[in-house]
Amino acid sequence: MSTRTDFSYTLTRTLDAPVDSVWRAWTTPERYERWAYTAPGTVEMDVRPGGAWKATVVTPDGGEFPLTGSYLDVDVDRLLVIGMDVPGRTEPSAMRVELDADGPRTRIVVRQSCDTAEERDGAEQGTALLLDSLAAFLADGTHG
Known part of the structure; x- marks a missing residue:
């Protein structure tokens, strides 16, 4: 029995890059650092089901927030559940x-599903910023 109320969001974009480039941007620490608002040298990724990841996110005001987690599902070039x-x-x-x-x-x-409307709104806003940054990173032509 779940007491969780569904506070979820879905964001969809079309990116001007092939799937393998988008995949590498999400799963290669050096590339991820270039667009995901992370502190240099803080991204670690073991991209496989059960593999761990960590990164320190830097906010616009200079605050740093260490994040950790694991990959729940991985299907190369198709799906990442983080x-x-x-x-x-x-x-x-x-x-x-x-x-x-x-x-x-x-x-x-x-x-993403969240526990509260406030958490959802913050996560959705953060994800929208990430997707904007990802699109810019892929459009600059240096993503390999």
Whole structure:
């Protein structure tokens, strides 16, 4: 029996890059650091089901927040389910990142369920900023 109320969001974008480039941007620490608002040298990724990740996010005002978690599901070039550790909770918060090829472009869908409307609104806003930054990173042509 779940007492969780569904406070979820879904964001969809079409990115001007092939699926494999988008995948590498999400799963390669050096690339992820270039667009995901992280402190240099703080990203670690073991991209496999059960593999751990960590990163320190830097806020616009210079605050730093260490984040940790694990990969709950991995299907190369198609799906990443990223578990994020939440203080005080036994279960991670999960973010689902789905990729679909659209010719030379990629359709990305990000979904997340949260515990409160406030948490959802913050997570959705943060994810929208991440997707904007990812789109800019992929558009600059240096993502490899």
